[in-house]
Amino acid sequence: MSTVRDDARKLLDSVLPGNTVITSNGATASKYTEMTGLSQKVMSENWARGGIMTGCNGFTGWYGAKMGSKTYLGGFDLEGIVKKAGKPGSWVLSRQNNRPAYGDILRHASFHVDVCLGFDGDVLLRAAGGQGGKSMGCDVIKRVRGTGPYDFKKLVGWIDIDTYFDAATSPSAGDAAMSWLYGWWKVWDGSDYYYYFFPNGSVQYTRTQPTSGSPPPAHPLNTGTCTYAAPATLVIDWNPMDGGSTRETFYNAYARATRMNATSNRYSPLVATRIN
Structure with a gap:
């Protein structure tokens, strides 16, 4: 892997080793807030008003900042975000003949964002916030394994971190x-x-x-x-x-x-x- 992707692996391994689960309540609440900018109280108030707030955006925003991005990478319009950052070449549209690589920031078709952890065979692995919600009573950040073979149609695209963070930019x-x-x-x-x-x-x-x-x-x-x-x-x-x-x-x-x-x-x- 490139130096950028090596840095991504070191970062994600340090905060999500093994089967680590970080919840927005309990003993990991402060860590969750650090990694998303959200608190259990803020989300609970949102849920009480009928909202569906989770920390998926906050997690990728935190990850991008930790990797050195001066632009917040926690929105859903990742293509627009990198264009405004002056790095349009880092946006990759999901196609049948391409795949994300370790550390890339993924935009899912289901209005979700998270981070690619590579593949286990044909199964996509990810690091993600937004793995809880109102029904659970808390939000969760953890490693996620796909439930089936990779389907490019489930992604809109991704930020290629080699291109986005390359010193050549x-x-x-x-x-x-x-x-x-x-x-x-x-x-x-x-x-x-x-x-x-x-x-x-x-x-x-x-x-x-x-x-x-x-x-x-x-x-x-x-x-x-x-x-x-x-x-x-x-x-x-x-x-x-x-x-x-x-x-x-x-x-x-x-x-x-x-x-x-x-x-x-x-x-x-x-x-x-x-x-x-």
Whole structure:
């Protein structure tokens, strides 16, 4: 895993070791409040008025802050939140051919948010608040195991923490010296793909053909991170999907190049051509 995901694992293992259950009442009440910003009293008053308040949003907001986000990541509109934070490339739409990775912040179709803990085979594992409520008389934060095989339709999408927290997202990453790379490229490996490179060090791809002035893909099929080593090596690490991680190494990515060639650890050689 990346350093960012290693940090996420250390954080979550420290607060939710094993089968730890943190409730909004009893001995763990203060810990629950620390991790959500809510108290048993506030939620009880909400429930008495007919509300359904829980700490699912508060938990992901706390998690994001602990990971170093200056923007609160506890809302349901995660796509809008990361756009306002200047990191639109970190939002990944849930598709049949992609999956979240450890530490990503998930937006469920059922108006719920929590944190991915990876997979056990084909079963999604999560760390989540909002696991109690009015019927239980308290709210709960704990580890959650899916009840069946992973279903991409149950997620709207997720915040890719590698992209969101990558050091390459600092303003200096948008150096004009790399401006030749930013924007659209047509990539061929026997079929056509279209990559969009962001100044923040992330890249997304789609199968929908753009024009040179088109905005970034509205519904990317996957997101990756880029590293560049002068004079001509560009490496893309794509988020895991289809059973493995993909790394593409462009070996002739010279400054102001309009055509690049790459090898892949999983697929055919690639040819990328700048869309001007």
